[in-house]
Amino acid sequence: MRRFEGKVVLVTGGNRNTGIEITDLFVREGAQVFMCGSTPESTAKGEQILRARGIGDFTAVPCDVSDAAQVSHLFDVIAEKAGRLDILVNNAANQGLGHGGPLEMTTAQMLDVFKVNLLGGFQVTQAACNRFFMKQEPNPVTRQKGVVVFLGSNTSMRAIRNRTAYCTSKGGIDAMVRSLSLDLGPLGIRVNEVAPGYIYTERWDVLDEKIKARRRLNCPLRHEATGGDIAEAVAFLASDAARNIGGERLVVDAGCSAQHMPEDVDF
Numbered sequence: 182m183r184r185f186e187g188k189v190v191l192v193t194g195g196n197r198n199t200g201i202e203i204t205d206l207f208v209r210e211g212a213q214v215f216m217c218g219s220t221p222e223s224t225a226k227g228e229q230i231l232r233a234r235g236i237g238d239f240t241a242v243p244c245d246v247s248d249a250a251q252v253s254h255l256f257d258v259i260a261e262k263a264g265r266l267d268i269l270v271n272n273a274a275n276q277g278l279g280h281g282g283p284l285e286m287t288t289a290q291m292l293d294v295f296k297v298n299l300l301g302g303f304q305v306t307q308a309a310c311n312r313f314f315m316k317q318e319p320n321p322v323t324r325q326k327g328v329v330v331f332l333g334s335n336t337s338m339r340a341i342r343n344r345t346a347y348c349t350s351k352g353g354i355d356a357m358v359r360s361l362s363l364d365l366g367p368l369g370i371r372v373n374e375v376a377p378g379y380i381y382t383e384r385w386d387v388l389d390e391k392i393k394a395r396r397r398l399n400c401p402l403r404h405e406a407t408g409g410d411i412a413e414a415v416a417f418l419a420s421d422a423a424r425n426i427g428g429e430r431l432v433v434d435a436g437c438s439a440q441h442m443p444e445d446v447d448f
């Protein structure tokens with residue numbers, strides 16, 4: 182029996198990098214999956230990659246999660262094709278790259294990041310609750326009606342340079358997960374977060390090997406996560422095995438958060 186047989190799953194930002202591996206895992210584990218990128222083009226590209234891998238039962242629907250009308254349309258498609266939703270993975274993110282330091286960045290740049298990472302995650306969660314979870318019978322194993330997993334970041338606790346908007350938004354996600362967990366838990370909706378550290382994405386492909394090696398030295402476990410490593414953590418928190426875990430932040434960062442200084446400056 183596959184882990185998510187019969188479940189309906191939505192993965193935002195499920196079209197590339199980490200999100201595509203989350204989509205891939207849930208489909209392989211038997212779920213009916215809906216995934217979105219922010220535009221028709223990026224979503225179609227992700228769909229092509231997954232189809233080329235032979236991944237079958239998923240539906241790709243473009244949706245900018247910061248736009249309420251597009252979120253509403255996404256849930257119309259899920260209603261029409263599946264009629265229910267069991268698991269929401271809020272993975273979509275604006276990385277807030279290239280803003281410069283806090284003295285240079287504009288209000289518009291700051292808002293763009295918050296609109297995707299905070300407002301986007303919130304309004305997709307609210308729609309999942311109101312359109313599906315609250316109307317569904319509880320799962321007989323967990324006595325829960327729906328599960329939400331957010332993608333946070335270890336940068337919410339230990340900041341990185343020139344990423345004020347991103348780090349702040351990820352700190353907001355930590356707080357939102359705790360807050361939603363308190364309010365939604367009694368209603369049968371379980372909310373948690375995976376907080377990754379370094380993940381190998383297409384942004385690593387262009388890095389010099391020396392930079393990759395230096396980053397790996399920063400990791401007590403000596404290697405960044407793959408998208409698949411993060412997908413496994415998401416799957417655990419989404420699964421019935423995690424039915425008594427709520428409002429929690431599962432850090433997947435090769436042990437980085439455990440250290441004060443990386444090895445080459447710690448003497």
Ligand SMILES: NC(=O)c1ccc[n+]([C@@H]2O[C@H](COP(=O)([O-])OP(=O)(O)OC[C@H]3O[C@@H](n4cnc5c(N)ncnc54)[C@H](OP(=O)(O)O)[C@@H]3O)[C@@H](O)[C@H]2O)c1
Nearest residue numbers: 194198199218219223245246273274332334377378379380
């Ligand atoms: N990469 C890391 O090292 C790292 C570390 C810690 C935490 N994380 C977190 O882990 C998650 C995945 O990271 P990643 O590096 O794989 O992300 P990524 O490469 O930056 O991809 C972001 C995804 O979000 C989608 N997205 C962006 N804006 C959107 C919007 N307005 N509406 C809908 N989708 C939108 C993108 O779709 P498009 O293709 O349309 O742009 C893309 O699929 C993110 O939440 C990230 O913050 C990543």
